[in-house]
Amino acid sequence: MRKLAATCQAMSRILLIEDHPSLGAAIAEYLRRGGHAVDLAPTLAAARSLLADVAFDLVLLDLGLPDGCGLDFLRQRPSPAPVLVLTARGALNDRIEGLDRGAEDYLVKPFALEELAARCRTILRRAARLQRAQVQLGRLSFDAATEALEAGNARFDLARRERQLLTALMLRPGRVCTRQYLETQLYDQSEPVGPNALETVMSRLRAQLDRHDCGVEVRTIRGVGYLLEASPDASKN
Numbered sequence: 001m002r003k004l005a006a007t008c009q010a011m012s013r014i015l016l017i018e019d020h021p022s023l024g025a026a027i028a029e030y031l032r033r034g035g036h037a038v039d040l041a042p043t044l045a046a047a048r049s050l051l052a053d054v055a056f057d058l059v060l061l062d063l064g065l066p067d068g069c070g071l072d073f074l075r076q077r078p079s080p081a082p083v084l085v086l087t088a089r090g091a092l093n094d095r096i097e098g099l100d101r102g103a104e105d106y107l108v109k110p111f112a113l114e115e116l117a118a119r120c121r122t123i124l125r126r127a128a129r130l131q132r133a134q135v136q137l138g139r140l141s142f143d144a145a146t147e148a149l150e151a152g153n154a155r156f157d158l159a160r161r162e163r164q165l166l167t168a169l170m171l172r173p174g175r176v177c178t179r180q181y182l183e184t185q186l187y188d189q190s191e192p193v194g195p196n197a198l199e200t201v202m203s204r205l206r207a208q209l210d211r212h213d214c215g216v217e218v219r220t221i222r223g224v225g226y227l228l229e230a231s232p233d234a235s236k237n
Contacts, residue, residue: 011035011036012037012058012120012124013036013039013054013055013056013058013185013188014036014037014038014056014057014058014059014060014120015038015047015050015054015056015058015060015079015081016028016031016038016040016041017043017044017047017061017070017073018040018041018042018062018086019042019062019064019065024040024042025040027060027086027113027116030116030117031117034117037187037188039054039056039188042066043065043066043067044065044067044068044070044072047073048078051078053180053181053184054185055185056079057081057124057127058081058082058084058123058124059079059081059082059084060083060084060086060116060120061073061074061083061084061085061103062085062086062087063085063089063094063098064087064088064089070085070087071097071098071101074098074102074103075101077102082104082123082127083102083103083104084104084105084106084119084120085098085103085105085106085107086109086111086116087106087107087108088108088109089108090108095108104126105119105123135170135171135173137170137174137215137216137228137229137230138214138215138216138230138231139151139152139214139215140214140215140216142166142170147163147167149163151213151214152213156212158205158208161186161201161204162204164186165185165198165201165202165205166209167185168181168186169182169218169226169228172228173228173229174227174228174229175227176221176224176225176226176227177225177226177227177228178224179198179224179225181225182198182225183197183198186198186201202218202226205218215230215231216228216229216230216231217230217231
């Protein structure tokens with residue numbers, strides 16, 4: 001398999017609904033090497049379970065699944081994430097039906113992984129333009145589409161895990177984020193997660209927020225999770 005030539009512009013959370021073990025593993029590994037978090041669901045039931053806990057940026061959907069047809073997923077649309085259909089059903093009527101049911105794109109098997117990655121990039125760029133939003137809290141400004149961070153007028157960056165964690169918190173400012181929600185935003189199914197992994201990343205993130213004088217703080221809500229809010233003295237800075 002050739003190395004990934006290009007990746008989508010920012011790390012995305014992708015749900016792959018595919019029941020063929022070797023194909024599913026190959027696609028997931030390829031996209032992970034491109035910098036994305038990929039969760040693999042072999043059935044519609046497993047996909048719905050994941051969707052109940054995780055906010056995905058893109059769904060890759062096979063149509064022929066053990067517990068039903070992927071068109072049922074499109075009909076019920078349990079997630080607002082855009083859907084790219086991956087299927088061996090290449091007839092014109094099948095493609096039209098998939099697109100009419102709400103799929104963003106349709107890729108017929110067998111396909112090159114390079115083309116799949118290109119289709120993903122296109123869909124994710126389009127979704128980012130539609131969902132572009134800027135969140136301001138304290139002195140911290142966050143662009144949800146580009147993940148750009150500024151404290152005051154000074155731009156700064158974070159390591160990947162700290163950026164993922166801050167992104168998850170900034171998309172729910174002033175609301176308690178549970179441990180489960182934050183862990184699902186940081187790690188996919190393939191990653192072993194230690195009992196204190198979240199606390200370790202949180203400690204590093206807090207240090208960076210202080211270092212860049214962001215005017216925000218992350219409070220621990222014991223037994224529940226974490227809350228990102230403006231520091232009491234943020235307006236004085």
